[in-house]
Amino acid sequence: MSMQAASTQIASRATAIIDEMKALEGPLLPILHEIQEEFGHVPAETLPIIAKALNISNAEVHGVVTFYHDYRNHPAGRHVLKVCRAEACQSMGGDAIAAQISQALGIGFHETTKDNSVTLEPVYCLGLCACAPAAMLDGEVIGRLDADKIEEIVQEVRS
Amino acid sequence: MTVTIYIPRDSGALALGAEKVAKAVAQEIETRGLDAKIVRNGSRGLYWLEPMVEVATDAGRVAYGPVTAKDVASLFDAGLTSGGEHKLSLGDPEKIPFLAKQTRLTFARCGITDPLSLEDYRTHGGLKGLENAIAMTPADVVKQVTDSGLRGRGGAGFPTGIKWKTVLDTTADRKYIVCNADEGDSATFADRMIMEGDPFVLIEGMTIAGIATGATKGFVYIRSEYPHAVATMQKAVEVARKAGVLGVNVMGSPNAFDMEIRVGAGAYVCGEETSLLNSLEGKRGIVRAKPPLPAIQGLFGKPTVINNVISLASVPIVMDRGAQHYKDFGMGRSRGTIPIQIAGNAKHGGLFEAAFGLTLGEIVDEIGGGTVTGRPVKAVQVGGPLGAYFPRSLFDTPFDYEAFAARDGLIGHAGITVFDDTADMLKQARFAMEFCAIESCGKCTPCRIGSTRGVETIDKIAHNIEPEKNLALVTDLCNTMKFGSLCALGGFTPYPVMSAINHFPEDFRPTPVAQAAE
Numbered sequence: 001m002s003m004q005a006a007s008t009q010i011a012s013r014a015t016a017i018i019d020e021m022k023a024l025e026g027p028l029l030p031i032l033h034e035i036q037e038e039f040g041h042v043p044a045e046t047l048p049i050i051a052k053a054l055n056i057s058n059a060e061v062h063g064v065v066t067f068y069h070d071y072r073n074h075p076a077g078r079h080v081l082k083v084c085r086a087e088a089c090q091s092m093g094g095d096a097i098a099a100q101i102s103q104a105l106g107i108g109f110h111e112t113t114k115d116n117s118v119t120l121e122p123v124y125c126l127g128l129c130a131c132a133p134a135a136m137l138d139g140e141v142i143g144r145l146d147a148d149k150i151e152e153i154v155q156e157v158r159s
Numbered sequence: 160m161t162v163t164i165y166i167p168r169d170s171g172a173l174a175l176g177a178e179k180v181a182k183a184v185a186q187e188i189e190t191r192g193l194d195a196k197i198v199r200n201g202s203r204g205l206y207w208l209e210p211m212v213e214v215a216t217d218a219g220r221v222a223y224g225p226v227t228a229k230d231v232a233s234l235f236d237a238g239l240t241s242g243g244e245h246k247l248s249l250g251d252p253e254k255i256p257f258l259a260k261q262t263r264l265t266f267a268r269c270g271i272t273d274p275l276s277l278e279d280y281r282t283h284g285g286l287k288g289l290e291n292a293i294a295m296t297p298a299d300v301v302k303q304v305t306d307s308g309l310r311g312r313g314g315a316g317f318p319t320g321i322k323w324k325t326v327l328d329t330t331a332d333r334k335y336i337v338c339n340a341d342e343g344d345s346a347t348f349a350d351r352m353i354m355e356g357d358p359f360v361l362i363e364g365m366t367i368a369g370i371a372t373g374a375t376k377g378f379v380y381i382r383s384e385y386p387h388a389v390a391t392m393q394k395a396v397e398v399a400r401k402a403g404v405l406g407v408n409v410m411g412s413p414n415a416f417d418m419e420i421r422v423g424a425g426a427y428v429c430g431e432e433t434s435l436l437n438s439l440e441g442k443r444g445i446v447r448a449k450p451p452l453p454a455i456q457g458l459f460g461k462p463t464v465i466n467n468v469i470s471l472a473s474v475p476i477v478m479d480r481g482a483q484h485y486k487d488f489g490m491g492r493s494r495g496t497i498p499i500q501i502a503g504n505a506k507h508g509g510l511f512e513a514a515f516g517l518t519l520g521e522i523v524d525e526i527g528g529g530t531v532t533g534r535p536v537k538a539v540q541v542g543g544p545l546g547a548y549f550p551r552s553l554f555d556t557p558f559d560y561e562a563f564a565a566r567d568g569l570i571g572h573a574g575i576t577v578f579d580d581t582a583d584m585l586k587q588a589r590f591a592m593e594f595c596a597i598e599s600c601g602k603c604t605p606c607r608i609g610s611t612r613g614v615e616t617i618d619k620i621a622h623n624i625e626p627e628k629n630l631a632l633v634t635d636l637c638n639t640m641k642f643g644s645l646c647a648l649g650g651f652t653p654y655p656v657m658s659a660i661n662h663f664p665e666d667f668r669p670t671p672v673a674q675a676a677e
Contacts, residue, residue, distance in 0.1 A: 025376075025459065028441030029424060033383075054441075067443040067600075068424030070383055082384075086345035087540055088576045090590070091503035092531075124427060124544075124594065126384050127348040128174050129574065130206035130501065130508030139386050143174030 007045055013038060014046040018053045028054060028064055032071055041072035076119040077112040079157040081105075082136045083145075085122045088129035097133045097145050098122075104154045118157040162195040162240045164188075165213040165220075167270065169202035169355050170387045171348065176227055177210040183231035184212070195240055201356015203270030204510030205257055207531075213252060216242040220271075222252040257507055257526065262488060264496045265473045266512045269356035275394055277402050280359040286404070288478030292367045293412045300371035301327055304474060306482035308494025312349075313339055313430075313467030314542065314571040314647070316493075316560045319474075322464055325454035326372040329462040334374035336365050336416075337439065337458055337465040340381040340388070341423050341430040344543025346502040346574030350468035352510060354381065354388035357472075358395035359404075362418070364471035366409055367478055368464050369416035377418035378458070380435050383425055392420045427544075427598035431646045432465045434600060445600045446646040467572070469498060488514035493559040501527040503576035513558075520554030523577060534579035538663065540587075542571025544594050545651035547658035548578075548587065567658060569651070584663035589617040591655035595648060605640045606649025612636060613656065620667055630660065630667060 017034045021027050031050060036042050042065055051061045065071045083098050102108055105120055112119040128134035131143030137153055166172075166181045181197060188195045202209060211224035212234070221242035223234060230247060237245040249255060263269075272279035280286065292300045305320025326334055338361065342350040353361060365377045381389050396418060399405045407415045426444045429435045433447035436458050457463025473495065477485045485495045493515035499522060501508050506528035523529070523539055530536055538548045547568035549556065556566055563570050578587075592613035599606045613636055619629045637653035644650040660667055 024419075026421075026439050026441040029438065030421065033422060033424070060442075063443050064441065067445075068426050070423075070425035086594075087544060087587070087590070088345045088503040088574075090587075091576050091578045091582065123384060123425075124598070125343055125345045125347075126170075127342060127351040128171055129346045129348055129503060129576070130505070130510075131171050131174050131209070132503060134174060136384075141170050141174040141387075143171065 010039070010043050010045055011049060014043075014049050015053075018050060022053055028061070032065060036071060040075040044073065077116050079118040079138055080121065081118055081153065081157065082121045082123040082126070083109075084124070084126050084128070084132070084134045086125040088125070089133040092132040094133040097150070100147070101135075101150055101153070104150055105157070160194070162193070163198055163215040164195055164239070165198050165200045165215070167202045167210060168199035168274075168387070169209075169270075170351060170385070171206050172202050172209040172211070173387065175206075175209050175225065179228040180210050180212065180226050180231060183228040187231055187235045191235060193240060198273045200272065201269045201274050202352060203252060203258060204266070204352060205255065205507070206509040207507055208249065208255075211249070211252070212239075214239055214242055218242065220252055222249040222255075223247040224249055257509065257511065260526070261512050262496050262514055263512050264476045264485065264488070265360070265469060266353070266357070266498060266510065267476070268360065269352055272357065274356055274358055274391055275398060277359060277398055277404070280357075284479065285359055285475070286363060286410070288475035289363050289367055289404070289410060291478050292370050293410060293414065297327055297371050297373060300367065300478065303482045304371070304477060307477040307485040308482075308489070308492070309470060309473055309477060309485065310493070310560065311467055312469035312473070312497070312572065314344075314569065316570070319466060319470050322454055322466070323368065323372050325452065326374065326462045326464050329455050331462050333376070333459075333461045334372055335458045335461055335463040336368045336372070336374045336377040336418075337436065337463055338365055338377065338379040338468055338471055339430065339432060339435055339465055340379050340385075340468050341435060342385070342468070342572065343382060343427040343430045344545070344572050344574055346540065346543055346576040347500050347572045348502070349498040349500055349510060349573070351385050351388050353468055353472050354385070355391050358392050359399065360472045360475055361392070361468055362395060362399050362404065364474040365418060366405065366416045367474050368466070368471060370409070370414045372462075372464055374462075374464065375415045375417070377416065378421050378439055379418065380421050380423060380429070380439055382423040382429075389420060389422055396420060426600075427594075428600045428646075428648055431648065434646070436463065436465065443600070445602050446648075448645060469572075490514075490516035490557065490559050491561055493561070497558065497570070497573050499558065500572075500574040501577070502574055504530045504532055504579050505575075505577040506531045515557075515559050517558050518554065519549060519556045519558065519575075520551075522558065522575065523554065527575075527577060530577060530579045532579050534581065536577055537580040537582050538578045538584065538587075540576040540578070540655060541574070542569045542654075543574050544591060545569070545647055545654055546571045546574075547654040548584065548662060549658070550662040553662075567654065569654065584659040584666040585617065585621055588656045588659040589614060589621070591652055591659075592617060595652040599648060603643070603645040603649060605643040606645070606652070609636055609640045609644075609649065610652060613640075613652075626667070633660070
C-alpha cells in the first residue's frame with residue numbers, strides 16, 4: 001500500500017470513530033481511547049481530523065494527547081508490561097523486582113525491546129497494594145511478583 | 160440441589176491466580192458430573208487468603224484459602240461441595256477474626272453476593288435506601304445525609320450533605336453527579352473493591368444523590384489502571400438500566416437519572432476534583448482555581464456533586480437505616496465507618512471496615528499482624544503518596560480526621576502502607592518529590608518547579624553535599640509548596656517529606672564513609 005493510501009485509510013477509520021462518539025458529552029477522551037484501541041497509538045494525522053470534527057484547535061487536541069500518560073504517539077511492542085513503582089510495592093522490594101525485570105528483558109522503563117516483543121512501563125498503583133509487588137501484562141493483573149513469576153512473564157513475552 | 164461455589168473475580172484475587180482456580184473448579188465439576196455452579200463474587204478483602212473459595216452449605220458458607228489451581232482436585236476429593244475438611248479449610252469466613260472484628264456497613268455485601276445480580280443485591284438489603292429517598296422530599300434526603308455526619312471519603316473529609324445542599328439550592332437547567340473513581344493513591348483499593356464486588360451500591364448512591372439534588376445525569380470517572388472495575392461497572396449500569404433502576408422513571412418514580420462510565424488516561428492529578436472535571440470535559444487535567452465551587456459551577460459550568468466512590472456507596476445504608484444508625488459509629492467529628500486498607504509489607508493485608516477511633520497501633524500490629532517479612536515495623540505511610548510517614552512512637556494516634564491533622568498527617572483515602580526496618584526514609588522522601596514532579600499538572604509553580612528542585616536537593620543530602628544547609632532548604636521549599644500550591648498534589652507532598660525528615664532524622668544524616676579495612 002502506498003503511503004498516501006495508508007494515510008487515507010487511517011483518516012477514514014478515525015472519522016468513523018469520531019462520528020460514532022462525538023455526540024457524547026465531553027467526547028475527546030473517549031474518542032482518543034477508541035483511536036488508540038484501533039491503531040495501538042494515536043497517529044499524528046488523526047489530530048487535525050479530531051480538532052475539525054469537535055470544532056476545537058489543533059493545539060488543544062495536541063495539548064490533551066500529550067498531557068495524559070496513556071496516549072502513545074507511536075505503537076508499543078506486541079506486549080505491554082506495566083510494573084508498579086509506587087510505595088506499597090516499594091515496601092515489598094518493588095525496586096529490586098523492577099530492576100530484575102528490566103535486566104531480564106534487557107530494556108529500561110519507557111523502552112521497547114529491539115524485536116518489538118515488549119514495552120516496559122512504570123505504573124503508579126494498580127490497586128493491588130495488599131498483593132505487592134504488582135504488575136500488569138496486557139491488561140492481566142499479576143500480584144506478589146517473585147523470581148518465578150518474572151521468569152513466567154519473560155517466557156510469555158518472548159514466545 | 161445445585162451447590163454454589165464462590166470464586167472471586169476481584170482484581171486482587173485474579174492477580175493471585177483466581178482465574179486458573181475457576182477454570183480448574185469448572186473442569187472438576189464437569190468431569191465429576193456434579194450439580195454445582197460457580198459464582199464469581201467480589202473479594203471479602205482478606206488478601207493473604209486470596210484466592211478464597213467459598214461454598215454455600217446447609218450450615219452456611221464454608222471458606223478455603225489461599226487456593227491454587229493445584230489444590231482444586233484435592234479439595235473436591237475432600238468433599239468441597241459439602242464443606243468437607245481440607246488443609247486449606249478456613250471454616251465459616253465470618254468467624255475469621257479479621258472479618259469478625261469489622262463493622263461492615265458500606266462493604267456489607269462485598270464478597271458475599273454475585274456483583275452483577277440485582278436479585279442478589281435486593282435480597283441482601285439493596286435498593287431500600289433508594290426506595291426511601293424516592294418517598295422523601297429532596298431537602299429531607301439532603302438533611303438525612305447531613306445528619307449522618309458522612310464526610311468525603313476521598314481524603315478531604317468535607318461533609319457530604321453540605322456539598323449536596325449547595326447543589327440542591329443552586330438553580331440550573333442541568334445538574335450532574337460525578338463519582339471520583341480515580342483512586343490513584345498507593346495503598347488504596349477500597350473503591351476498586353466496591354466497583355468490582357458490589358457495583359449496584361455505587362449506582363444506588365449516585366441515584367439517591369441525583370434525586371436529592373435535582374441532577375439527572377451521572378458520570379463515574381474510573382482510572383484506566385482498573386480495567387476490571389471499568390468492565391464490571393459498565394455491565395452493572397446496563398443491568399440497572401434494563402431493570403428500571405436507572406432511566407427516565409427511576410424505580411417507577413417520576414425521577415429521571417442515568418449515568419455513564421468514563422475512563423481516565425493515566426494522570427494521577429485527575430483524582431483532584433477540578434482536574435477530574437476538566438478531564439471529563441475533554442480538556443487537559445489541569446487544576447481549576449476555586450471559587451467557583453464545583454457545587455455551583457462544576458462540570459460544563461453546571462452545579463455538580465463530586466464525591467468519592469466510598470462516600471456515595473455509603474449513602475444507601477444511611478438512607479436505609481437512618482442518619483442516627485450511621486452516626487452512632489465513630490468518634491468526635493468523624494462519624495460512621497471507614498474502610499481501612501492495610502497494604503504493603505503487612506502480614507494480614509486487606510480491607511478492614513471499622514468505626515473511626517481505632518489506634519494506628521491496633522490497626523498495624525494487631526489487625527495487620529505486623530510485617531510479612533517478620534521484621535520490625537519501622538514506619539507506616541497513611542493516606543497515600545501525599546500522606547505522612549508515622550513512626551512507632553505515634554502509633555497511639557486514633558483513626559480520626561482531626562487526630563491525624565493534629566499530628567501533621569492525614570487519613571486521606573484511609574490506605575496504610577507498612578514498611579519494615581529496611582526502609583530508607585530519605586529514599587521515601589525523595590520518591591514523594593519525584594512522584595509530584597512526574598504527576599504535576601504544571602499549572603502552579605510551587606508544585607511544578609518545587610518538586611524537581613526537591614528531588615535535586617534531597618539528592619545533595621544523600622551525597623553529603625552541605626547536608627545541614629540543604630535540609631534547611633528542603634524545609635523551606637516544603638513550606639512554599641504547602642502554602643503556595645493550588646491543590647493537594649503540591650500542597651500535601653510536604654507531608655511525606657517533612658514527616659520522614661522529622662521522625663527519622665537518622666536517615667538524613669550523612670553516612671560515615673567506610674574506611675578500607677586494610
